[in-house]
Amino acid sequence: MPESSAGLDNWNMKDDFPPTGFELTASSIKGIEVYKPKPSEEAPQKEVVDFDCPQCGATTAFSVENSGLTCSFCGYFEPAEEQIVGKDAQSFEFKVETLQQSAQGWGEVRSEIECQNCGAETSIPVGSLTSKCLFCGSNKVIQRRAVQEELRPKFLIPFKIDLQKVRAITKTWLQNDWRLPESLKEVYREADYQGLYLPFWTFDSLTLADWKAEVGHERIKRVFEDGEWKTRTEIEWRWESGHVEHKFDDVLIKGTDRISDLHFKKISNYDLQELIVYNPEYLAGIYAKSYDIPLEKAWESSRNEIREAIRQICRNHASTPRIRNFSMTLDYDDESWRYILLPIYLAVYNYQNDAFQVMVNGQNGEISGQRPVDWTKVWLVIAGIIMPGILFALIGLVTFPFGGIGGIVGLVGFVLLIAGLIASFFIFQSANQMDDI
Amino acid sequence: MKTPTAIEIREDTYQIDGSYYVCNNCGWLYLYISEKPVEMCPRCFSGMLTPISVKNLQDFQKNPVEKALPFQMQLVELSAAFRKFGSGIPFAPKDLTPGDLLQKVRKIYLPMFMVDTRVKAKWWAETGFDYGVVSHKARYDDNQREWTSKKVQEIRIRWEPRLGFLEREYNNVIAPALEEHNSIVSRIGDFRFNGNISKKVENLDDVYICLPNRKASDAWPDALADLQRVASEDCRKASGADQLRGFKWEPDFLNKEWTLLLLPIYSTFYSNEEGDLLPVMIQGQTGKIFGIRRASMKKAKRISLILIAFSAGLFLLSALILAGSITFPIFLVFSIIGFLFSILFCLGASIPVLLVWNFNRNKNLTEMNF
Numbered sequence: 011m012p013e014s015s016a017g018l019d020n021w022n023m024k025d026d027f028p029p030t031g032f033e034l035t036a037s038s039i040k041g042i043e044v045y046k047p048k049p050s051e052e053a054p055q056k057e058v059v060d061f062d063c064p065q066c067g068a069t070t071a072f073s074v075e076n077s078g079l080t081c082s083f084c085g086y087f088e089p090a091e092e093q094i095v096g097k098d099a100q101s102f103e104f105k106v107e108t109l110q111q112s113a114q115g116w117g118e119v120r121s122e123i124e125c126q127n128c129g130a131e132t133s134i135p136v137g138s139l140t141s142k143c144l145f146c147g148s149n150k151v152i153q154r155r156a157v158q159e160e161l162r163p164k165f166l167i168p169f170k171i172d173l174q175k176v177r178a179i180t181k182t183w184l185q186n187d188w189r190l191p192e193s194l195k196e197v198y199r200e201a202d203y204q205g206l207y208l209p210f211w212t213f214d215s216l217t218l219a220d221w222k223a224e225v226g227h228e229r230i231k232r233v234f235e236d237g238e239w240k241t242r243t244e245i246e247w248r249w250e251s252g253h254v255e256h257k258f259d260d261v262l263i264k265g266t267d268r269i270s271d272l273h274f275k276k277i278s279n280y281d282l283q284e285l286i287v288y289n290p291e292y293l294a295g296i297y298a299k300s301y302d303i304p305l306e307k308a309w310e311s312s313r314n315e316i317r318e319a320i321r322q323i324c325r326n327h328a329s330t331p332r333i334r335n336f337s338m339t340l341d342y343d344d345e346s347w348r349y350i351l352l353p354i355y356l357a358v359y360n361y362q363n364d365a366f367q368v369m370v371n372g373q374n375g376e377i378s379g380q381r382p383v384d385w386t387k388v389w390l391v392i393a394g395i396i397m398p399g400i401l402f403a404l405i406g407l408v409t410f411p412f413g414g415i416g417g418i419v420g421l422v423g424f425v426l427l428i429a430g431l432i433a434s435f436f437i438f439q440s441a442n443q444m445d446d447i
Numbered sequence: 448m449k450t451p452t453a454i455e456i457r458e459d460t461y462q463i464d465g466s467y468y469v470c471n472n473c474g475w476l477y478l479y480i481s482e483k484p485v486e487m488c489p490r491c492f493s494g495m496l497t498p499i500s501v502k503n504l505q506d507f508q509k510n511p512v513e514k515a516l517p518f519q520m521q522l523v524e525l526s527a528a529f530r531k532f533g534s535g536i537p538f539a540p541k542d543l544t545p546g547d548l549l550q551k552v553r554k555i556y557l558p559m560f561m562v563d564t565r566v567k568a569k570w571w572a573e574t575g576f577d578y579g580v581v582s583h584k585a586r587y588d589d590n591q592r593e594w595t596s597k598k599v600q601e602i603r604i605r606w607e608p609r610l611g612f613l614e615r616e617y618n619n620v621i622a623p624a625l626e627e628h629n630s631i632v633s634r635i636g637d638f639r640f641n642g643n644i645s646k647k648v649e650n651l652d653d654v655y656i657c658l659p660n661r662k663a664s665d666a667w668p669d670a671l672a673d674l675q676r677v678a679s680e681d682c683r684k685a686s687g688a689d690q691l692r693g694f695k696w697e698p699d700f701l702n703k704e705w706t707l708l709l710l711p712i713y714s715t716f717y718s719n720e721e722g723d724l725l726p727v728m729i730q731g732q733t734g735k736i737f738g739i740r741r742a743s744m745k746k747a748k749r750i751s752l753i754l755i756a757f758s759a760g761l762f763l764l765s766a767l768i769l770a771g772s773i774t775f776p777i778f779l780v781f782s783i784i785g786f787l788f789s790i791l792f793c794l795g796a797s798i799p800v801l802l803v804w805n806f807n808r809n810k811n812l813t814e815m816n817f
Contacts, residue, residue, distance in 0.1 A: 027569055028610060039685035041615040046686075047608060106579040106600065223589075317585055317594060340585040 034241040035205040049442040061294040071295025074169040082374045090291040099165045101346035112305035139298035151290035165285045166351035169372040190385040200361040207298035207351035209265030213312040221324040222251040226332030263308040265301030277371040289370035392434040399427025450613040466497035476658040489553035490714040492724040508658045513706035518731045537802045538746040543717040553652040556709035558624040568698035570612045575604040575690030609686045624659035634737040675678035720745035742806040747799035754796035761789035
């Protein structure tokens with residue numbers, strides 16, 4: 011409530027008027043003066059923040075290892091101001107106005123910024139939150155005025171994994187799988203990782219669902235049939251209904267379509283308890299992008315995820331899993347959203363003239379991406395698995411006319427063949443997925 | 448005497464001696480400027496109006512009339528209202544007819560204080576600003592294998608504190624000038640003040656202008672509540688807000704000026720068999736009617752007596768026929784039929800009395816004492 015924030019709890023009309031913290035505002039009626047609470051005194055945000063070393067004037071950048079700004083020339087270090095808010099980070103309602111303005115986007119294709127360091131003008135694409143001057147190499151964080159204040163990035167999770175660790179993770183990932191080509195094991199050295207902040211939306215919603223379905227209950231019945239008593243299982247269908255309330259917290263939806271869904275899902279296990287208040291220092295020298303999937307579209311994706319999840323929860327509420335004619339109504343309540351930046355390392359490496367993308371979660375080091383498969387190895391292994399079954403089956407066939415032993419060998423061969431085929435199928439499937447985009 | 452207009456009813460009009468009357472039953476005071484002779488009190492119809500000297504009036508009773516609401520009911524509408532009032536009464540009194548009621552109609556102006564004042568105040572309130580939020584509802588059906596979704600928009604309020612100074616002139620803030628005002632409007636409905644206030648009352652001939660019986664100082668708390676309501680509404684508008692709650696202020700009131708607003712009502716009466724005159728009141732703007740509806744026990748008894756007499760005659764006739772049945776046995780049948788009918792008529796004779804008793808039993812005359 012703004013009431014308490016305005017500090018009027020203990021204010022008396024006999025006290026000084028107007029009380030501190032209030033300022034005169036427009037009144038639409040003559041003879042009435044209106045005072046409103048002064049807006050919180052936030053330092054005016056510069057549209058472009060340059061990061062120069064106060065000691066030597068060289069360019070500083072955010073160091074993941076030290077969690078602060080460092081100058082690689084003189085060794086200057088300045089710790090970044092970290093205000094952890096976690097899941098208590100402010101979320102916003104779905105105001106009609108916000109949805110419309112989010113859909114409008116940034117309205118420009120590119121914009122020009124002037125380097126405070128060398129005076130050069132650089133053209134940067136819309137949506138870039140950071141830039142590097144092409145002439146002097148200075149790092150800049152672009153804090154362009156958003157169509158609405160709420161649509162500026164307010165929170166982020168800083169990088170926790172440095173490049174060295176990322177390379178180690180990649181090395182393990184590229185070396186510890188027999189399906190990969192031998193020559194790939196050294197490729198990780200060539201992978202040029204780029205740490206970047208990508209835009210994400212998080213959504214909260216309380217869902218209120220009412221469901222109804224016919225639920226099948228097994229009933230054992232004794233019947234007299236063909237001159238004898240038999241037991242028979244019958245399904246008795248009964249209508250059931252219920253009400254489910256479930257809170258969905260921080261459903262994460264990507265704010266850009268520039269990354270693969272498949273791979274991102276594998277590394278999307280971010281711990282949002284580590285969300286901190288946005289501070290441009292964290293973006294110094296790191297590429298950062300604003301959203302290109304608008305709020306409403308992301309929200310639709312989130313609702314699709316939520317409704318499928320709540321449908322499953324409702325079905326689980328039925329007294330048995332045998333369900334038919336299921337129907338439900340769903341009411342989304344207390345919906346809110348956040349716009350956040352999350353750290354990701356992206357790299358592309360070349361192998362035999364093909365480009366492969368890898369992404370690493372900048373918070374916890376989860377890795378996912380494309381890996382070329384050595385299909386010769388895979389086929390050899392599949393052949394090795396199937397071969398014993400085929401051999402045994404053939405021996406069994408040949409020896410079958412000479413007695414019972416042939417039948418047993420043939421049966422063993424048949425079982426081995428089936429098991430081999432099943433194992434081969436899974437090996438093929440997983441290998442095929444490895445180099446899928 | 449020349450018929451005065453409302454504009455002429457200023458302080459000087461209040462000096463006309465001999466135009467003031469007091470009811471010796473209910474104590475209401477009237478200003479009656481007409482060539483017609485005064486009769487009974489147009490409110491209670493139980494007391495006579497006695498002239499009093501203007502010197503006997505208190506100051507608050509001589510506040511000038513500033514505005515009056517016009518009488519808006521046509522004779523046809525009044526007649527229809529009376530017809531509706533009298534309908535459904537079993538054995539209605541003989542003068543409870545639209546014609547009789549219309550003939551005895553009086554026009555009364557009820558007074559209300561209006562205060563004009565300049566207000567200087569510090570104020571503080573929570574102001575609410577409406578904004579729209581979008582939400583969704585969805586529905587799933589196994590048979591259709593798909594979700595249908597509906598967007599819904601809700602209005603929410605963002606509350607913010609606002610405070611300030613107010614220095615404004617507030618005119619025509621109203622407060623009851625009669626102790627019985629609230630009781631009257633609770634029965635005949637409130638008056639509409641917006642849009643149809645006439646600066647000029649066309650004809651005051653034969654109109655009873657009731658004078659306040661409540662001191663302005665007693666009415667001030669009511670006016671203050673109304674002032675606060677109006678001021679809070681102004682502060683809401685000044686803040687550009689859609690809602691306002693928890694309004695507090697510290698006002699100073701300067702140059703209070705009291706005048707009167709007149710509210711039109713019609714009154715008439717009918718009598719019951721005991722000779723009591725039962726008043727009926729009609730709101731002068733809307734035609735909403737109020738009065739005690741009484742059935743006539745005298746009429747009912749008369750009908751009952753006729754039925755009893757008829758029943759007795761039939762009984763005697765049946766007895767004679769019964770005697771004749773000794774000679775002509777067939778007469779026995781007629782006499783039995785005659786006895787049965789006489790019993791039926793005798794029983795039926797009680798119905799009119801019972802009907803009237805039942806209709807009147809919950810109608811208390813004191814209800815009219817507003």
